[in-house]
Each structure stands twice: as structure tokens, then as C-alpha cells.
Amino acid sequence: MAAEGSNSIDALGQFQLHPALGAIGGSVNFTQSNLMMVIASVAILAFLYLGMKPRAMVPGRLQAAAEMGYETIMSMCVETIGGHEGKKYFPFVFTLFFFILFGNLMGVFPLFFTFTSHVMVTLALSLTVFILVTVVGIKEHGLHWFTYFVPQGIPKALAPLMVTIEVISYLSRIISLSVRLFANMMAGHVMLEVFGSFIVMLGGLGLLGYFPAALSLGVNTLLIGFELLVATLQAYVFAILTCIYLHDAVHLH
Amino acid sequence: MSQDTGGPDPSFEERLKVARSKQGLDAPPKRPLNDQGELGGSAWGIGARVGVELVAALVVAVAIGYGLDHVFHTTPILTVVFVPLGGAAGIMNVWRLFAPKKSDR
Structure with a gap:
């Protein structure tokens, strides 16, 4: 108990931002989070460029992966948003999906930082989606778009109440979209950190601690696998919710 | 016994399907879609x-x-x-x- 201070688990320290790229990065507040975003973007471009370079009839693994990513998002856009409009928004959804996916997946590797585990980053992403959806809705329907907030077939007396509720519901998309991604990513990494600390602390106990330490290592191994699932699923959920919102904006009611 | 000559065809298809799913040729593309829904x-x-x-x-x-x-x-x-x-x-x-x-x- 005396060593409580040195033995405490610092689960949130991993999310602290540090300036990257030495003095230049420090002077413009270029953090490791920004660096990871740049790396993610370069990795996505490299993945797509190298994947599609062979243009083989029978695709190799990388080409198959690139084609699968393209087809998944394309069918998601076409099916959810619908036909012609779906294709129009495909580049946006594709970019969004792969940016989030790479951000999530790279965080599983040691020494890498998960930029999607910061609520400010996910909030910026969801605000982008929200503003785009609103602009698209107003552009497609003009002032008629505001009838989106008036549910069909309600008594006139209830209209003010329902419109308020609908507006709150519409605005809550920003929060729910960003918090879902951020919370999932942060929770996973906190769990990894906690069980990782267990390994070290229990291993230091001596003979008595070896078994629980090994158990924690097993849990951490499982968590890494689970984290891969969550990373992919959350990127997918973010993309498909963007599609659903775009559908609502393009086709009112 | 004469029915058996017709039999091998579907059973071959079945066995092929089992073998393919065992080798992971069929199952992986289908499973993620069905399991996770929308x-x-x-x-x-x-x-x-x-x-x-x-x-x-x-x-x-x-x-x-x-x-x-x-x-x-x-x-x-x-x-x-x-x-x-x-x-x-x-x-x-x-x-x-x-x-x-x-x-x-």
C-alpha cells in the first residue's frame, strides 16, 4: 500500500497530446494526433494506389482489398441513399469511411496514436457530416426543407411542441454520431491500458502474481481482437449513418 | 439402387459446398453481412x-x-x-x- 502512488494505473495518460516533429511541430502545435492523420491519409492513398496499380483480371490480396472497400461503400451509398444521388455522395462517404477506419485500426499498433479517441476530432467529423447534410437538404428542397421538422398528420396545436422536439432530435445527431465513435475507441484503449498495467503490476508480485498476470495477458490478447472488430464496425456505422442522414436530406420524409 | 445414379450429383454439390466453406472460400463473404445486420x-x-x-x-x-x-x-x-x-x-x-x-x- 505504501507504493500506491507509483503503482497506480494511469489509463488516460495515453491520450495526452505532445508536439510532434520537434521544434517546428512545437511552434505550430502540430501534435502526434495530427501526424497520425497525415500518416493515415498517406497510408490510404498508398493502399489504393498500390492496390489498383496491377489492374489484374484476377486480383491479388491488396487489389482485392481495395476493390472490396470500393464496392462495399459504393453499394452502401447506392442502396441507402438511392441510385443516382448515392453515386454523387460516394467520394465523401468513401473518404470518411477510410479516414476513420485507418485511424481506428492504426491505433491497435504499439507506439501509434488513435486520433479518433479524441472527442474533438470525432466532433469535427460529425459536424462536417451535419453541415453537409443540412446544406444538401436546403439546396435540394429550398425552404421546403424546413417541413422536415413538421411530422406529417399531427394536430396544429401540437406543432410547436413537435417541431421543438424534432429540432432537438436533429441536433442530437452531432452528439450521438461523434460520441459513439469516440467512446468506443477510448473505452477500448483504456481497457487495454488497464489490463496491460495488470500484467506489469502482478508480474512484479513474484510467484503469486504470475498466474493472474498470464490471465491478464490472455484478456489483452482477446481485447486486441475485439478492438479490431470495434474499429471496423464503428467506421462502418459512421459511414452508414452518414448515408442514412443524406437519404433523409435528399428524400424528405 | 437405380436412384443412386441421380444421387451423387446433389451430394457432390453438397460436399463441394462443405469443403468450400471449410476452406473459407464461401463462408467469410457471407457471414459478416448476415451476423451484423444493418x-x-x-x-x-x-x-x-x-x-x-x-x-x-x-x-x-x-x-x-x-x-x-x-x-x-x-x-x-x-x-x-x-x-x-x-x-x-x-x-x-x-x-x-x-x-x-x-x-x-
């Missing part, structure tokens, strides 16, 4: 979504109420008015998640 159909995923939707609506409502109170100097009143509205909006969000799909969607 938005990750696991109980854990649905539970997390419902929780986030409820809280998000409430957070927005409290923010609006508090902000308007700040502007109009009516401190508790508008927050009190907006909190139930936020709860209602949250429940509506959840209802939208599980509501039977309209025919036009």
Missing part, C-alpha cells in the same frame, strides 16, 4: 446505440435551455422546459431506430 445487430451494439441516442438528445436540450436562459436571464425556467423535451426527443430517436420501416423507405 448497424451491428449484436445486443451490445444496440444497447450502446440506445444509450448514446438518449443521452445525446438530452445533452442538446440542456445546452439549448441553458443557453437561452443565459441570453434571456430567466435562469432555471427554460432549462426546466427543455429537459423533458430533450427526453422526448431521445425517446423519439430510439423509436426511429426500432420503428417498422415505412413502405417508401
